Amino acid sequence: MKKSIRLCYLSILLCTCTLMIATQGYTQGSLSGTVTDSNTNEQLVGVNIVINDLNLGMATDANGEFEFTGVPAGTYTLEARYIGYDRYEQQISIADGEETVVNISMIESTLELDDVVVTAFGVERERRAIGYTIQDVSSDQITSSGSGDVLGALQGQVSGVQVTRGGGAGKGSQIFIRGFNSLDPTADNQPLFVVDGVPIDNSTVESNGSPRGMSNRSMDINPDDIESISVLKSAPATALYGVRAANGAVLISTKQGEPGDIRINFSHKVSREDVINRPDYQSVYGPGFGFSSSPDGFWPAWGAPYSETPDLQYYNNWENSMRTGVGIDNSVNISGGTETATFFASVSNSNNKGILPNNDWDRTSIRLSGELFQGPLTVAASANYINSGGNRVKYIDFMARLSYWNTSADVTDWRHEDGTMKSDSRDGRGSGRNPVYDANVNTYEDDVNRIIGNIRSSYQFADWLSLEYLIGIDTYSDDRSEITPGPLGLENEFVWSGVGGFIEETRINSRDITSNLSLNMTADLTQDLGMTLRVGNDVFDRSSDLIRARGESFVVPRFNHFSNATNISNDQRLTEKRLIGVYGDLNIDWQDIIYLNVTGRNDWTSTLPKDNRSFFYPSVSLGAVVSDMLETPEWLTYAKLRASYAEVGKDAPPYSTVGVFVAPSIYPIQGTTGFTKGATIASPDLRPERTTSQEVGFDLRFFDNRLGLDLTLYKANSKDMIIPVPVSNATGSSRFITNAGEIENRGIEITLSASPVRQQNFQWNLTSNFTLNRNEVISIRDGVDAITLGSISAYVNNPFMQLVPGQSYGAIWGTSYKRFGADPDSDVLDTSLPIIIGEDGFPVINEDDKIVGDSTPDWTMNISNVFNYKTWDFNFNVDFVMGVDKYNKLDNWDAAFGHTEKTLNREDRIVFDGVLADGSTNTQEVWLGQGVDSETGRNYGAGYHRNTYRGIIEESVEDASYIKLRNIGLGYSLSEDILENLPFRSVRAGVTANNILLWTPFSQYDPEAFNSSGSNLIGLVDLAYPGTRSLIFSLNFSF
Amino acid sequence: MKYLNKLLLVSVLSIFMVLGCSDYLDINDDPNNPTSAPIEGLMTNTTFQTAQNTNRVASTTSFFVQHFASPNEDSSTDTHESVSYGNTWANLYFNIGDLLVLIDQANDLGAPHYSGTAKVMVAYNLGLLVNMFGDVPFSEGFSDDILQPSYDNSADIYDQIENYLDQAKAELQAPESAASPGNDDFIYGGDLVAWTRTAYALEARYLNHYSKLGEYDRAAVLSAVENSFSSSDEDFQMSYFDEGTSTENPWYRTALNNSNLLLGGWLSDQFVDQLNGETYGLVDPRIEFITEPAITEEFEGEYIGTRNGAGRGAAPEQGERAVLAVGSFYASGPTAPLLMATYAEMKFIEAEAALTVNATRAYQAYENGIRAHMEKLGVEQQDIEDYWNEPSVSVGSANLTIDEIMKEKYVAMFLNPEAWNDARRYDYAYTGFQIPANHNPDLNGQMIRLVAYPDSEDQRNQANVPDRTMLDRVFWDQN
DSSP, rough: OOOHHHHHHHHHHHHHHHHHHTTTTTTEEEEEEEEEETTTBBBOOOOOEEGGGGGGEOOOTTSEEHHHHHHHSSSEEEEOOOOTBOOEEEEEETTTTTTEEEEEOOBBOTTTTTEEEEGGGEEEGGGGGOOOOOEEEEEEHHHHTTOOHHHHOOOSSSSTTTEEOOSSOOOOEEEEESSSSOOOOTTOOOEEEETTTTEOOOOOOOOSOOOOOOOOOOGGGGGGEEEEEEEOHHHHGGGGGGGGGOOOOEEEOOOOOOOOOEEEEEEEEEEEEEEEEOOOBBBBOSEETEEEESSSOOOOOOOGGGGGOOOOOOOOHHHHHOOOEEEEEEEEEEEEEEESSEEEEEEEEEEEEEESSOEEEEEEEEEEEEEEETTTEEEEEEEEEEEEEOOOOOOOOHHHHHSSSOOTSTTTTOOOOOSSSSOTTTOOOOSOHHHHHHHHHHHEEEEEEEEEEEEEEEEEEEEEEEEEEEEEEEEEEEEEEEEEOOOOOOOOOOOOOSSSEEEEEEEEEEEEEEEEEEEEEEEEESSEEEEEEEEEEEEEEEEEEEEEEEEEESSSTTTOGGGGEEEEEEEEEEEEEEEEEEEEEEEEEEEEEEEEEEEEEEESSSSSSSGEEEEEEEEEEEEEEEEEOOOOOOEEEEEEEEEEEEEEEEEOOOTOSSEEEEEETTTTTTTTTEEESSEEEEOOOOOEEEEEEEEHHHHHHHHTTEEEEEEEEEEEEEEEEEEEEEOOOGGGGGGOOOOOOOHHEEEEEOOOOOOOOOOSEEEEEEEEEEEEEEEEEOOTTTTTTOOEEEEEOOSSSOOOOETTTSOTTTTEEEEOOOBOOOOOOOOBBOTTTTTTBBSSSSBBBEEEEEEEESSSEEEEEEEEEEETTEEEEEEEEEEEEEEEEEEHHHHHHHHHOOOOOGGGGGGEEEOOBBBBBBOBOOOOOOOOSSSSSTTTOBBBBTHHHTTGGGGGHHHEEEEEEEEEEEEEEEEEEEOOHHTTTSSSSEEEEEEEEEEEEESSSSSSSTTTTTTTTTOOOTTTEEEEOOOEEEEEEEEEEOO | HHHHHHHHHHEEEEEEHHHHHHGOOOOOSSSSSSSSSSHHHHHHHHHHHHHHHHHHHHHHHHHHHBOOOSSSSSTTTTTTTTOOOOOHHHHHHHHHHHHHHHHHHHHHTHHHHHHHHHHHHHHHHHHHHHHHSSSOOOOOOOOOSSSSSSOOHHHHHHHHHHHHHHHHHHHHTOOOOOOOOOTOOTOOOOOOTHHHHHHHHHHHHHHHHHSSSTTOOHHHHHHHHHHHHHHHHGGGEEEEEEESSSSHHHHHHHHHHHTOOOOBBBBBHHHHHHHSSSSSSOGGGGGGGGOOOOOOOTTOOOOOOTTTOOTTTTOOEEESOBBBBBBBBBGTTTEEEEEOOOHHHHHHHHHHHHHTHHHHHHHHHHHHHHHHHHHTOOOHHHHHHHHHHTTTTTOTTOOOOOOHHHHHHHHHHTTHHHEEEEHHHTTTTTTTTOOTTTTTTTGGOOOOSSSSOOOHHHHHHHTTTTOOOOSSOTTTTOO
């Protein structure tokens, strides 16, 4: 290392000498001036001033001034470059012995052309110097989205990134970058989250049993603390982070204090939300079966019409059982500092009530950060304490029980006076489980206490050499308490719990420590050739401990405590993982035109067998600013080409290499513990898996930066994945962990930006992100035809997702209509073929499972517009998600329960369109009702909807494409002249509406709905938490 | 410079702390689970799971023999729909897998008593598996190397079962064993004689399955019966535990859940009508030990079963239809025994095997079978006598036919998977037996003969899964 530094010194020396010799003997003049911002007239410090033809360059000083002396007389092009500003060029003439003064006024670039982006390890680099795509989101965008968490702020803002959010207070969101790249059904396909250089935990630990929509842990971050978010989408960008960022990375930079007066910012936000999209429920037919009324208990809506049962009343229980959600957010921050020390402190509270009863979530965040500059030493530290949690509702059960609920009973009348549950029988006694009672009485609360802290220090040995050290910790405890009370001991009481009530306490303790040491060298090898080199060591250490205790069968009613429980059981899960990495990152630039970046990293992981635990992977990327190399037409302001290639290794989940025996949770019994062989066959010879990724793209700017086009083509292949291959239970196991398979993602990302209007008082900026990703499972393992991702239960037949070579990750499988002339060996439906109608006149079900839909979108797009008129700002943001299928379980259930308008055809007589088994056209008329058809005397039994419709998965797979007005917002800030007379520095009031317009063919609550954060079953929407639309009022002011 | 020194020191130290400890990364031994299990732990779990598996299988087959009927109309198991019983399938395999590990450990240890006990359980669990699913993987199963095991012919597996039983009989009588089961054996508490008798009982049961085939060996059946249980005290059964819902007798749990309106355990009208006098004009005193009469005004005191496939119709969720009652013999409480093979069953097997060769013996065994089951349930001696003395029961040795034997055995095998084997051997010829309402049309009005293979096999072992329907039969069930 020393040798190479010496070499580069030498070369610099040589160059300088050459230059000095070359410049002697000419007539000379001097050039000086001041550089200011065109708008504010502030002097700009550190602007690069270059006299191109002479290869002379310098930076402006603290007063924004520059001066070149001894410039040979002649005519030159003077160029000024500054991050965040348009490039400035001017012809100048230097005359012998004269002093030429040029004052430069620089215009701030609207399209963030040469801005700074945050790259791996928080290194800030010029966007132009990067050979891969990187996209960021500013604090303004976060504010205007009105979102209360990080993922919400990212929605639609970055191409290649798919963020889905469910309704519900505190319910986690999901983020996938450039598709799915693991065949492991349980794999976390979500990116790494990094705050100020320290990776944080973004896991979701879902509740036991039916999911309650637990938070993904990045929800703990207060969005008001965020300065910017930068998204690293591909392996070249994340190569330095190694195994943990194999799915991309989301880098969050928090706000820091700035030298100057102390600033105080207040922000206040109030929001209301309700269900975005309701299926059309029918109020024509009442409870019962076969058109006869049964008013007591859980009868589907197949009974007599309400018009014939005057003593029964229809209740729209779906609407009545949900409430208006309310959110209140308050936050205050104080910042300031001197030239040698700055600080930033914030306190915020977010209080949310979801639309399902008793669902709430709060977050309180306190954050303090400071930086100290002492000569060559910089020390920065920050600490963020978060308390979050709330009460969670089993939303799938809630929605399911609404479907079971007899529509002639009022679900909101949920409790008898004695405190016991009211069912859907007329006397309120019976077994119909009331979802509102469940939500209110059977509680599940989580309470997270978390500290995220870091200390960063750097020492500048010389201009060209610095040492940085960062240590960060993310630790939290998640205390959960689930209580389902036991019987009250009253007569005729319905007892919810089959085990006499229970209490379950869960304690999760998690601790991540990250240590990162790096040495940075910057050197200009020649006048034209610059270099930076970073070498470092990275250590990651995770430890988590989950303990669960359960007490069942309470003795004394209403006393829900372990001491009152008859049966107590417990469970523990310890996990430890460690990782050591050594990396190098070399950047070479030539004339600020061509940029080459080479990285390499070697990881040693604790989770792989000793012999295979060390692995190396490289990346290389190249960027070329073509517009600075070639003569380009006037209208082309900037053009850059880029290309990159990278590999990333990935390790195994902990404890995958040794087979174990397990003591099932029922033990001990009578002091004896039983053991069974673990359900997974372990592999003692696992190797790291590998993802290779290639990317090419360009970044073009036209018409003085008023139009920009950024396009990326990429392809990523993950091979030798460490996956639990499902195996026949006849092996005595269920899974086999091995290196197998290959999955590919390839796609196009386009970002179009434009400033159609750019005037003093009125600006209009437009950004559009377009993403097209194709996913294909290339192979699994010889002899393994498919890996099951999972299924959800439906009536009669269950839809499932499985990974099959040649098909997309998102393929939905299930029963379909039998079709005439269909190839029995094909997995894919040919819907152009006629449906086969059976001898009974009804369509025939094909029990042989086929692909009935694809839940990965064909393409997605977002268009966002920002208008500024004087001190008004207005923005709107539209999301397009197209060509995506999802299984609508509610549709399947309604075929069983007859709740929606779709089932109003129950008294129709129709001839099904299709052919008989011999190919002849079907002509048989059938009745769609239940029981005996009064006209023909034929007994139709349970009828078309229950006998045919609900058995066909294909029928309930719907197009879940959508166009959503994601948000629309209007803001007004007080102008300078008004503020002069007020004690405020700034005041802004705004109103934002989210998701208020929706177009979709999907007939459930929300086409975006998903089961729970962390689930890969993207195509199987269970009875999900209904999606919401919201209206947000905000007020910000600062002193 | 002092900062620099400190900073350097901290950084360098931290690197060396990490890289210096070569065992820093050696933390991948699972702290949550051991890599080997004690033989006692395997014995405990395999005995427990053997009883559980009996319940799992019977939870399905009891609908086919119409002991149970679903309270819900057109319920899939009740109407012989193609249902994936993947959980039952997996648990049978997991338990057999654990038993094979146990046998290996016993061999290494020189503990034939453990090995013999385990082999009896292999024979039992394997029998449950084959008789529910037909041809299944076995010879290529239980391997970490063969991930897609081929399917064996069910007749060949029966030969294997016979081998296991023969080896078990010998090993259980071994004079020396490095270790022997004790309290870790939840079934017999280490009683090797009882295990030996169970081995013979299972042999009798399996040999009797050949009744439809030419190779049916009555003498061998009778000989096995003679060596099996000498009284109901030796029955192959496991008493459960009162230590939480999952350690309770599962039939008790079904009954209790039903009383809490989680409906289940409803009795079929086929079964109830046999007991309440509807079918045979004679009330069987055992009815009180199985269920309770209606308490609704309209039907008070009556025993009313539910028609398979029809659901409860207008009947309320409670108080009218006959259900497996909390406190009845089979659901007497959390610690109730779960019956797997009984002395009463042996007597009916004896009656069947002796029927054409020794009518007197057959008749005596028939009587003993009835009495044994009634006594087991706790029926009063006088009620037993009264029942036996009914001419339709005590038909006399000359008039005894397979019909009387199967009729009585049908009651004695309540909640036992063996009842379905009987029903198939007997071609469901019970008096009054009907195809369920809303019956799966694919079966063309015929009763189910085997359940479908689970979805997991279709997805993970498709190349080997035999193509068959639910009307195809296990090898011994041929006409």
